[in-house]
Amino acid sequence: MEEKHSHWEPRIVAFLCNWCSYAGADLAGTSRLQYAPNTRTIRVPCAGRVSPLFIVRALMHGADGVLVSGCHPGDCHYLEGNYLARRRFGLLKRLLEYVGIEEERVQFAWVSASEGGKFAHVVAEVAESVRALGPAQRLIRARDQEGAP
Amino acid sequence: MRAVLVAKDQMSVLLEALLQDHEVFAPVNDDALVAFRQVDSPQQVLLDYGNSTLPPKGLFFPQTETLFTYSLERGHLVLKEPQRASRSQVLFGVRPCDARSFTFLDRVFANGNQCDGCYLARRENCTVVGLSCTSPKATCFCSSVGGGSFSATGSDVLVTDLGTDYLVEAITDKGALLVESVGGSREADEESVRRKREAEASAEATFRGAIRTEDMELRLQEMWDDPFWDRLHEKCVGCGVCTYLCPTCHCFDIVDEGSEQRGRRLRLWDSCMFPLFTQHASGHNPRPTGKERWRQRLMHKFCYWAESHGEAGCVGCGRCVVNCPVNLDIRQVLNEIESLSKRVE
Amino acid sequence: MTDLSPAIRDAARRLLSDGLVDVVIGFEAGPIPLRSSPCFARDAAEVERLVWNMSCENNLAKYLPRRRERVGVIAKGCDTRSIVGLLREGQIERERLHIIGVPCRGLIDRRRIESELAGREAIDVQEREGEILLRGDGFEIALEKEHCLHASCRACRSPTPVIYDTLIGDPVAEDMAADEYATVREFEAMPTGERWQFFAAQASRCIRCYACRNACPLCYCTECFVDSTQPRWLSPSTDATDALVFQIMRVMHTAGRCVDCGACERACPVGLDLRLLTKKVEKDVEELFHYKAGLDVHEPMPLSTFSPDDPGDFIR
Numbered sequence: 001m002e003e004k005h006s007h008w009e010p011r012i013v014a015f016l017c018n019w020c021s022y023a024g025a026d027l028a029g030t031s032r033l034q035y036a037p038n039t040r041t042i043r044v045p046c047a048g049r050v051s052p053l054f055i056v057r058a059l060m061h062g063a064d065g066v067l068v069s070g071c072h073p074g075d076c077h078y079l080e081g082n083y084l085a086r087r088r089f090g091l092l093k094r095l096l097e098y099v100g101i102e103e104e105r106v107q108f109a110w111v112s113a114s115e116g117g118k119f120a121h122v123v124a125e126v127a128e129s130v131r132a133l134g135p136a137q138r139l140i141r142a143r144d145q146e147g148a149p
Numbered sequence: 150m151r152a153v154l155v156a157k158d159q160m161s162v163l164l165e166a167l168l169q170d171h172e173v174f175a176p177v178n179d180d181a182l183v184a185f186r187q188v189d190s191p192q193q194v195l196l197d198y199g200n201s202t203l204p205p206k207g208l209f210f211p212q213t214e215t216l217f218t219y220s221l222e223r224g225h226l227v228l229k230e231p232q233r234a235s236r237s238q239v240l241f242g243v244r245p246c247d248a249r250s251f252t253f254l255d256r257v258f259a260n261g262n263q264c265d266g267c268y269l270a271r272r273e274n275c276t277v278v279g280l281s282c283t284s285p286k287a288t289c290f291c292s293s294v295g296g297g298s299f300s301a302t303g304s305d306v307l308v309t310d311l312g313t314d315y316l317v318e319a320i321t322d323k324g325a326l327l328v329e330s331v332g333g334s335r336e337a338d339e340e341s342v343r344r345k346r347e348a349e350a351s352a353e354a355t356f357r358g359a360i361r362t363e364d365m366e367l368r369l370q371e372m373w374d375d376p377f378w379d380r381l382h383e384k385c386v387g388c389g390v391c392t393y394l395c396p397t398c399h400c401f402d403i404v405d406e407g408s409e410q411r412g413r414r415l416r417l418w419d420s421c422m423f424p425l426f427t428q429h430a431s432g433h434n435p436r437p438t439g440k441e442r443w444r445q446r447l448m449h450k451f452c453y454w455a456e457s458h459g460e461a462g463c464v465g466c467g468r469c470v471v472n473c474p475v476n477l478d479i480r481q482v483l484n485e486i487e488s489l490s491k492r493v494e
Numbered sequence: 495m496t497d498l499s500p501a502i503r504d505a506a507r508r509l510l511s512d513g514l515v516d517v518v519i520g521f522e523a524g525p526i527p528l529r530s531s532p533c534f535a536r537d538a539a540e541v542e543r544l545v546w547n548m549s550c551e552n553n554l555a556k557y558l559p560r561r562r563e564r565v566g567v568i569a570k571g572c573d574t575r576s577i578v579g580l581l582r583e584g585q586i587e588r589e590r591l592h593i594i595g596v597p598c599r600g601l602i603d604r605r606r607i608e609s610e611l612a613g614r615e616a617i618d619v620q621e622r623e624g625e626i627l628l629r630g631d632g633f634e635i636a637l638e639k640e641h642c643l644h645a646s647c648r649a650c651r652s653p654t655p656v657i658y659d660t661l662i663g664d665p666v667a668e669d670m671a672a673d674e675y676a677t678v679r680e681f682e683a684m685p686t687g688e689r690w691q692f693f694a695a696q697a698s699r700c701i702r703c704y705a706c707r708n709a710c711p712l713c714y715c716t717e718c719f720v721d722s723t724q725p726r727w728l729s730p731s732t733d734a735t736d737a738l739v740f741q742i743m744r745v746m747h748t749a750g751r752c753v754d755c756g757a758c759e760r761a762c763p764v765g766l767d768l769r770l771l772t773k774k775v776e777k778d779v780e781e782l783f784h785y786k787a788g789l790d791v792h793e794p795m796p797l798s799t800f801s802p803d804d805p806g807d808f809i810r
Contacts, residue, residue: 052743095775097686098689108810179699389704
C-alpha cells in the first residue's frame with residue numbers, strides 16, 4: 001500500500017472533443033511536444049456530449065482528476081454544444097466543490113485544433129494541480145476495500 | 150426459565166457486563182432519529198424509546214452485503230468471503246414486534262434445507278434481548294396481527310420495565326445463558342410477575358390502532374379483480390420507504406460489479422414497489438403499474454404469507470404508517486377491505 | 495384565521511358537477527394526527543373529505559404527468575411553480591388542467607413538532623393565528639407557528655400561486671427581507687474538508703428508498719439513471735459513494751427546474767438535509783444564469799439555452 005503511493009502518478013481522464021481538442025492533442029504529438037503522460041484520453045464528438053455522469057463516474061472509478069476540453073466559444077463544430085456545456089460544467093463544478101470534492105480535481109479548457117502547445121500546457125498544469133492534491137479519496141468506490149473496481 | 154429483577158439504576162451494570170463479553174447493538178440517538186448501532190458504553194443505550202426508524206433486521210440481513218469478492222492473482226481466480234464477526238453479539242432493547250419479525254425472517258433465510266449461511270451465522274451468533282412496550286404508540290397495531298406489546302416471540306431474553314425495577318426473563322436456552330452471566334440481581338418473585346401482568350394489561354388497553362383481520366386471507370383471495378385496487382394505489386408515489394422500513398420485508402437483488410481483475414457480488418435490499426422489480430429481460434412487466442404492485446404488497450403480507458405460515462406477514466410496528474410520504478395507512482386499507490367484502494356477503 | 499376547507503370543497507364540487515374535470519386532486523385528513531394525505535375526489539361524497547391546513551405537505555403536481563383525465567388540482571404557491579415547470583416541459587396539457595390555487599402560509603415541520611413533544615403523542619392539532627395547539631393524553635401545549643414552520647417555508651418566495659384558474663384565499667406576501675440562501679451561504683463558507691465530512695456522513699445514512707425522487711414532480715423519467723445498466727452509472731448499494739452520487743446527480747438533473755418546494759426533504763424517512771443541495775443549485779442557477787424556475791411558461795430552460803456572455807472564468 002505504501003509502495004503504491006510513493007510511486008503514485010495522477011491518473012487524469014481527459015474528455016476531448018473530436019473536432020478541436022482531440023486534434024489539438026494530436027498536433028501536440030505530431031509536433032513532438034513533451035508533456036505530462038498523466039492523461040487517458042476519451043474522444044467525444046463534442047464537449048456538449050459530456051454528461052456530468054461521465055465526470056463523476058470517472059472519479060468513482062479511480063480517476064484522480066478529470067479534464068474536459070472543447071472548442072472555443074463560437075467555434076463549435078455543432079455550433080452550440082460548447083455553449084451548453086459551459087453552462088452545465090459551471091453548475092457541476094460549483095456543486096462538486098460544494099460537497100467537498102477539491103476544486104482542482106475537475107477542470108475544463110478550450111483548446112482548438114491548432115493549439116498543440118496550449119494542450120501540452122493545459123495537461124501540465126492540470127497534472128501539477130492534481131499531483132499537489134494527492135490521490136483522490138473522496139468519491140472513490142471502495143477502491144482498496146473488498147475488490148471493487 | 151429463570152427470571153431476575155434488576156434495579157433501574159443497576160441496568161448500566163448489566164450492560165457493562167454484556168459489553169465485556171459481547172459486541173452490543175442497542176437503540177441510540179442518531180441525530181433526531183433512533184437507530185440500532187453498536188455501543189461501547191451503557192450511557193448510549195436508550196431504554197425508553199418509541200421505536201427505531203429503521204428496523205433492526207439489518208443486523209442479520211444487511212442492506213448492502215458483500216457475498217464474496219474475486220480477484221485475479223497471477224492468472225488464478227481467488228474468491229474470498231468476508232470475515233464473520235469474531236465476537237458474539239447481543240441485540241439489546243428490541244421491541245416485541247421487531248423480535249417477532251426475526252422469526253418471520255428465519256422462515257425465509259434459515260429454513261431447513263433453504264438456509265442462507267450469512268444470515269444463519271449472524272443469527273446464531275446473536276442473543277436477542279427484547280424490551281416490552283409499556284406505552285405503545287397510536288400507530289402500533291401488533292396485537293391485531295398476532296403479536297403483543299409484551300410478546301416474547303423472537304426474544305431470547307425479555308426485559309420489562311416495572312417502574313422501580315426491570316424484570317429480566319430468560320425465554321430460550323440461549324437467553325438463559327445470558328441471564329446466568331448477569332450478576333448482582335434478585336430472583337423475580339410472584340409480585341413481579343403480577344406487576345408485569347398489570348403493566349401488560351394497561352399497555353394493551355391503550356391500543357387505538359386496532360384493525361380487524363379475521364379471514365383477511367380469504368377476503369383477499371376473493372378480491373383479486375375488485376375495482377378497489379384501481380383507486381387504492383393512486384396516492385402511492387412508488388418509493389421504497391414502506392418496504393425498507395418494514396421488519397418483515399426481505400426481498401433482495403444480487404448484483405455483480407467489477408472488472409476482469411477484481412470485483413464483488415453484492416446482495417442488496419430490493420423493493421416490490423419499484424417498477425423494475427418484476428421487469429423481465431424481454432421487456433414484459435407482469436406488474437406494470439402501481440395498482441398491481443400495491444395489490445401485490447398487500448397480498449404478500451396478508452394473503453400469501455398467511456396461507457404459507459398461518460399468520461399475517463406483518464408485525465404491526467406501524468413504521469410504514471408513520472413514514473409513508475403520503476401517509477398511506479395500511480390499517481385503513483385493511484379496514485376498507487373488510488367492509489368491502491362484508492358488503493358482498 | 496379562516497379555514498379554507500369549505501371554499502375548496504365548494505370549488506371542487508362545482509368543477510365536478512359542471513363536468514369540467516374528471517377528478518380533483520387535493521388533500522384529506524391523514525389517518526394520523528398532524529398529517530394529511532393526497533385525495534383523489536371523483537364524486538360529491540369524496541369531495542367532502544377535502545381539507546386544507548398546515549400539514550398539506552405533498553406537492554400534488556407529482557400526480558399530473560401522463561394523466562389522461564381532466565384534472566383539478568389544489569396547489570400551493572410552490573406547487574404552482576412546479577406546474578409551470580411541467581407545462582414548460584410538455585408533461586401536462588393546460589387545457590386538461592384546472593388549477594385551484596391556494597395562497598400558503600407555510601407548512602409545519604412534523605419532525606420538529608415531534609421533538610418538541612419529546613415522546614408524547616398529539617391526538618389533536620389545531621391552527622390558530624400565530625400558534626399551533628397540540629392536545630394529547632394529559633397535556634396541552636401551544637407552540638409558536640414560526641418556530642414550527644418547515645425550513646422550506648421560511649424564506650418562501652412564492653406563497654401565492656403564480657398560475658391558477660381559481661384562487662381560494664387572500665394572496666400572501668413573500669418575506670423579501672429574509673435571505674433565502676442564508677443556509678447555503680453558511681455552508682459555502684465552511685472549509686472544503688468540513689463540507690466533505692458533512693456530506694459523507696449524510697450519504698452514509700441514505701437508504702436509497704427514493705422517497706425524495708418519487709415525491710418530486712420533476713422526476714418523471716420512466717427509467718431513472720440509477721436503474722441504468724448499460725452503463726451502470728452507480729450501484730444500488732448504500733455505500734456512501736453511491737448514495738452521494740445519487741444525491742448530487744439527482745440535483746443536477748433537476749437543476750434549473752427545481753423550485754425548492756421541499757417535498758423531497760419532507761419525504762425523506764431518515765431526515766437528510768436534502769435542501770442543502772437543491773438550494774445550492776438553485777442559487778447557482780440564479781447567480782450564473784439569472785433564472786428562477788417555474789415563473790414563466792414561455793421562458794427558455796436555462797440548461798437548454800445559452801448566452802455568449804455566460805460565465806467562463808473557470809475554463810482554461
